[in-house]
Amino acid sequence: MTDAADLAALAGRHLDLVAAPFTLPRSRVLVFREGDGVRVHTSEYEKRLSECRVLDALVVTDAEGAVLPVVDVLPGRVRFGRFDSLDGREDVARSLSEERSDESKRGEVAGSGPSAAGGRVEELRSLNDRRGPDPEVTLTFDGPGALSLGGAADARVRLVRPDGSVEEHPLGPGIRLRVADDRTVAVESGEHAAALAASASVWEDWFATCPRVRDDLQEMTAFCWWVLGANIVELPSLGDARAIVPSKIGYVGLWQWDAYFIAVGLRHGDPELAREQLSIAFRFPQPDGQLPDVVHEEGVLATSDDLPESDRDTLRRAGSQIADPTAPVPLTKPPLAAWALRKVLEAQDDPEFARAQLARVIASQDWWFAGSDLDHDGMPEYGHPYSSGLDDSPVFDGPLPTAAPDLGAYLVRQDLEIAELLARYEPDADATRFRDRAVTTQELLLRMWDADRGRFVAYGGGRIGGGRIGGAGSGVDGSSHGEELDSDTVLGLLPLLTGALPAPIAETLREAVDDPTRFGLEWGLPTVAASDPDFSPERMWRGPIWVNTSMLVAEGLEASGWPERARELREQTVALVIHGGGPHEYFNPRTGLKAETATTAFGWSAALFIDLAVTLTG
Incomplete structure (x- = not known):
């Protein structure tokens, strides 16, 4: 059986400080590679890394002033020193010279700072030829808001601040870099050994719960488990609640859909923390039952007038007519709440939790039919692309609201999941209306099937197709249907989730998959x-x-x-x-x-x- 230390070492193979930064659960501090040293940022809601600069460079040198580059990384520490062979140093120099700047949808990805210059091999060769014992310095965390360095007592640390100022400090017995809320850094003396042990202990406890899987999948599973631990943050508005954010690089908040998927994976090693993600996602329903899109450190994002200006700018550039709507549009995510709740409860049952959350899930499901059936034809629509989770899908190139086959499938599945959860946790409750509504929604979903195209069709403007499967013409109340959106997308495969499609339709979708x-x-x-x-x-x-x-x-x-x-x-x-x-x-x-x-x-x-x-x- 692979132990926690082995799993941490497997994850460490992927901690390149480029695609994966050095961080600590609950910390907002991120450390990336910068040349032979590192740079430091904070992680903040709706802010790019370039807006969250703490140190543009942190470089470690030996007593003679020679740079000690990063030689390896584990979840609990970064090690600076000399390589065992020149080949290893050349590989690092080569990989650094090949770094490139990328920018994600919401923020910069790791590796977006200045890339390292090539041509260091001769310098590395001369360093490798130095005589005497190899000095070693380690960087770790001394609590969520502080970094600690220690090791070779005669080493020095050079800090380059965002204002361009440079300062050097002797390492001595160890130093602490305390990062304040305003991103300023205070340099203090500190006991490095205790910080190193504490950081290692945090990660050892985390990896002790990592799922054990098939040998060929274990290394990536360990790295993925590190990703979940690394992305734990505290949201001040929620007290000591632990939110696992999609990424500390640009996605600092608990998005409803992300919380569902994260909880489903997390349940295999930490079902309590999985329940906590759902609890946060369900904690702030609107008065009509709608669940907000995002819970973040400044509140919630529940309507389009809550959107940050960066999102409005993105929508404007795309030519969207809803960047600045005259009336707020509700923002949520597709109804997979009951699906996620059921899966988390399968890992570890908790009837009290189930009953408390089920009431909010039911209210949310009812909201879709009461508050998001915008054309009143019985099939709810997406009023905003953000509510679909697939913001940029071409099905949203047409007029809004959008009646989409994935939403119909989710609604059918959720009503059936609710009925099963009620039977288990509220046996006296009457679940008939949920089963009946699932049947009605399934019938409406089938009206979105186009037999000639051999796929489900989304409708811009909301109103779906006519009264026969694959037919065109009038809507369910006799009026003409919306604009057919011809794009062939993965949304059209998701009605398979209902498990109740007519055999010819299901077979056609399976053929499309192949x-x-x-x-x-x-x-x-x-x-x-x-x-x-x-x-x-x-x-x-x-x-x-x-x-x-x-x-x-x-x-x-x-x-x-x-x-x-x-x-x-x-x-x-x-x-x-x-x-x-x-x-x-x-x-x-x-x-x-x-x-x-x-x-x-x-x-x-x-x-x-x-x-x-x-x-x-x-």
Whole structure:
């Protein structure tokens, strides 16, 4: 059985300080590689790394002034010193010279600072030839808001602050760098050994709960478990609650959908923390039952007038007419709350928690039908692209609101999940209305099937198609339907989740999953079919592979009677993450590598890799 130290070492193989920064659970401090040293930032809601600079460089030198570069990283410490061989130093110099700046949808990704210059090999060779014992210095955390350095007593530390000022400090017995809320740094003497032991202990406790999986999946599972631990933050508005954010690089908040996916993966090692994510997501319902899109350190994001200006600017650049709506549009995420609640309770039952949260889930589900059926035809719509979770999907190129087949499928599934949860935790409750509503919604969903196209169709402007499956014409109340949105997207595969499609329709969707011209690509399911004019292998939600949609389609295949095909898709998805080098936000479906603008060390990708690994091991 692999112990916690072994798992931490496996995760450490991926801590390059470029795609994965050095950080600590609950800390807002991030450390990235910068040349032979590191740079330091804070992690803040809706702010880019460039706005959160603490130190532009931290460089360690020996007694003679020679730089001691970063030689390796573990979750609990960064080590500066000399390499055992010149080859190792040349590899690092080469990798640094190949760094490039990337920018994610909401913030800069790791590696966005100045890249290291090439041509260091001769300098490294001369350093490697020095005589005498090799000095060693380690960097670790001394609590969430402070860094600690210690080791070789005659070493020195050079600090470059954002204002350009440079200062040097002798290491002595150790120093502490205390980061204040305003990002200023105070330099103090500190006991390094205690900080090193404490930081190691935090990570040892975390990795003790890491799921044990199949040997070929264990290393990436360990790294993904590190990602979840690294992304734990405290949100001041919630007291001591532990929120796992999608990424400390640009996504500092608890997004409703992310919380569901993260809880599903987290349940395998820490079911208590998994329940805590759902508790936060469900904690702030609006008076009508709607759950907010985001819970963040300044409150919640529940309507479009709560959007930060950076999001409004993005919408304006895309030509959106809803960047500044005259009336606020509710912002939420697709209804997977009962699905996530059921999965978390499967890992560790908690009837009291279940009953408390189930009431909020029911209120949220009722809100979709009362507050988001914007054309009153019986099928709720997305009033804003953000509420879909697939913000940039081409189905939102048409008029809003959007009636989409994925939403219909989620609503059917959620009503059935609610009925099952009530039967278990509230046996005296009458669940008939949820089962009946699921049947009605399924009928409306089937009206979105276009037999000629062989796929489900979304409708801009809301109102869905006519009264026969695959038909066109009038809506359910006799009026004309909305604008048919012709894009062939992964949303059209998600009705498989209901497990109740007519056999010919389900078989047609399975064939689409296998079709190499549409969704059956070498590395997995693109979010837009490769044959579609809207397909782009790099553009967010318009072609790249996302782990969550692949996982949901796999569940749909299993629910619809193809468990072996579901397993194949799960195997393909974990192979993608390993090939791509980690749980990135999304992947190029042609290369299987991180898409240019995707965030690295992304929470739900990490959590769902773990869930898939456990499923495939079982």
